[in-house]
Amino acid sequence: MSASLRTRLTGRRASRYTSELVLVGIIVLLVVVMSLANPAFFTVHTLFSILRSALVPMVLALGVLLVIISGGIDVSFPAIAIFSAYTTVHLAQQGRFDPGVVGVLVIAVAIGALLGLVNGAVIARFRLPTLIVTLATQSIFKGVLLAYIGSRYIADLPAGMSQLSTSHLIAVESSRSYLPLMTVPVIVLVIAVSLLLRKTMFGRGLYAIGGDIEGARRAGFPVVRLQVLLYVLAGAIAAVGGLVHVVLGQNANPQDLVGTELDVIAAVVLGGASIFGGRGSVIGTVLGVLLVQIINNSLILIGVPTAWQRAAVGILLALGVGAQALMARRAAKRTFVLEPEKELTHAG
Numbered sequence: 001m002s003a004s005l006r007t008r009l010t011g012r013r014a015s016r017y018t019s020e021l022v023l024v025g026i027i028v029l030l031v032v033v034m035s036l037a038n039p040a041f042f043t044v045h046t047l048f049s050i051l052r053s054a055l056v057p058m059v060l061a062l063g064v065l066l067v068i069i070s071g072g073i074d075v076s077f078p079a080i081a082i083f084s085a086y087t088t089v090h091l092a093q094q095g096r097f098d099p100g101v102v103g104v105l106v107i108a109v110a111i112g113a114l115l116g117l118v119n120g121a122v123i124a125r126f127r128l129p130t131l132i133v134t135l136a137t138q139s140i141f142k143g144v145l146l147a148y149i150g151s152r153y154i155a156d157l158p159a160g161m162s163q164l165s166t167s168h169l170i171a172v173e174s175s176r177s178y179l180p181l182m183t184v185p186v187i188v189l190v191i192a193v194s195l196l197l198r199k200t201m202f203g204r205g206l207y208a209i210g211g212d213i214e215g216a217r218r219a220g221f222p223v224v225r226l227q228v229l230l231y232v233l234a235g236a237i238a239a240v241g242g243l244v245h246v247v248l249g250q251n252a253n254p255q256d257l258v259g260t261e262l263d264v265i266a267a268v269v270l271g272g273a274s275i276f277g278g279r280g281s282v283i284g285t286v287l288g289v290l291l292v293q294i295i296n297n298s299l300i301l302i303g304v305p306t307a308w309q310r311a312a313v314g315i316l317l318a319l320g321v322g323a324q325a326l327m328a329r330r331a332a333k334r335t336f337v338l339e340p341e342k343e344l345t346h347a348g
Contacts, residue, residue, distance in 0.1 A: 019272040023287040027294060034298045041301055045177040048170075052179065054293045055186050055248065056257075058286065059241035060264045061271075062193045063234040065285045068268055069197070070230055071210040071277025072130035076119060076138040077238040077264070078257040083145045084112040084235075085242030089157060089252040090150045098158040108239040115141060116235020120228035138258070145254050154252040161243075165250045182244050189240065194282035206230065210277025262310070266317035267292045292316070 035042035060077055067074040088108040092099055099107060115137075122133050145151075157165065167181040197203035205226045208216035217223050246252045271288030273280030292313060299309045 020281070020284050020287060023271065023284065023291060027287065027291055030291075030294055030298065034294075034301065038301050041298070043177075044172055046297065048172075048177045048179045050290070050293050050297050051183065052248065053297070054289050055180070055182055056241055056245045057260070057264050057267060057293065058186055058289050059189060059244055060238060060260070061268050061285050061289050062189060062282070063237035063241070064264055064268050065271075065273055065280050065282065066193070066197075066206060066230055066237075067130070067234055068265075068273045068275060069210045069277065069280045070206045070227065071213065072123070073265070073275070074119070074130060074134045074231075074234060075261045075265075076115075076134035076141060077234065077241075078260050079138040079141040079145075080112050080115045080235050080238040081242030081245065082254060082257045083115060083141050083149075083242075084108040084239035085246045086145065086154070086252045086254045087111055087149050088243070089154055089161070089246060092158045093154060093156065098160055100158075101160040101164060104158060104161055105240070105243065108243050109236045112235040112237075112239025112242070113232045114235070116231040116233070116238070117228065119235065120231030123231065124224045124227040142258055149254075151254055155250075157246065157250065157252065161247055162250070165247045180248060182247055185240075186244065189237070190282060190286060193237075197282065202226065202229065207278055210274075210279070212278075262317065263292055263296075263313050264289075266313050270316060 031042070040046065060081060063077055064074060085108055088099075088104055088111065091107065092104070119134060119137055122128060122137075123130055156162075164181065168178045169181045169183050170179040171177075197206070205216065205221045208219060208221055209223055209226060213223060242257065245257060249256070267288035268280070268285050269275060269288070270291060271281070271284035271286070273285065295312060295316070296309055299312060304312075
């Protein structure tokens with residue numbers, strides 16, 4: 001590895017750690033301020049409530065993180081999530097059978113992967129903008145779900161899912177605070193995606209494609225295959241998020257999740273993932289999700305209307321994107337200034 005490349009990688013790593021430390025500082029500051037403003041905030045009940053509300057966005061954000069690292073934007077993931085989960089529950093109900101927790105997971109993930117394959121095939125084959133493609137497929141998936149699969153609310157989940165929805169990892173009876181058992185598979189998925197990005201050629205390929213797709217192609221990465229696999233994996237992760245949502249809610253509603261794109265994308269961007277591609281981490285994404293959920297919870301406690309909560313998330317997203325654009329511009333200026341100096345040094 002050349003000295004310049006090693007320096008660049010070290011700089012990126014230091015920048016990532018700095019942004020993550022800043023996020024930790026903001027979260028701690030927000031918790032302290034809210035605890036002083038409202039003592040009810042600093043309780044086990046509030047902590048478990050925030051963690052519970054973060055589980056579904058956390059899973060969905062992992063899929064979004066992979067896509068953003070590759071330089072794309074996916075807004076179809078909520079439609080894939082509810083399509084996969086609702087279809088699985090609907091099939092079990094219509095067939096009058098209980099596939100069990102593993103069976104439900106396999107069916108939902110297969111459906112999500114298939115829908116993700118549609119995204120990946122169109123994007124990789126025709127090289128179309130990811131935002132436009134996923135906007136279109138979001139509407140298609142939602143339309144197919146409502147028109148051909150079902151549009152009614154399902155309250156009776158298969159026995160395996162129903163039992164899982166009432167299982168708790170930690171229960172504090174004195175304050176009626178519960179941390180659901182679904183926390184465990186979410187943590188496992190977080191660790192798995194982190195290892196995928198840091199320890200595999202697939203993860204390195206995503207960073208390479210996001211940094212420079214032509215450069216990745218020249219370096220020998222199978223760009224088309226990686227993009228297709230990426231969206232298949234993103235679809236499968238979205239399906240898991242849909243299942244977690246259905247289990248926690250103890251019902252299946254085909255109208256759910258679509259419309260939550262802003263919160264999830266904002267969390268990933270706030271976590272340090274660059275909308276220009278090539279940068280992002282699982283730790284940063286986890287912190288970003290927790291920050292958004294803490295802000296939402298804080299606004300609820302102080303009585304801020306829901307509409308303003310959405311506005312707050314939008315402002316955070318705008319600030320995150322603006323900060324990234326400013327950093328990219330400064331980096332470009334530094335490169336422009338340093339390159340002539342390097343040439344003069346070699347000439348001398």
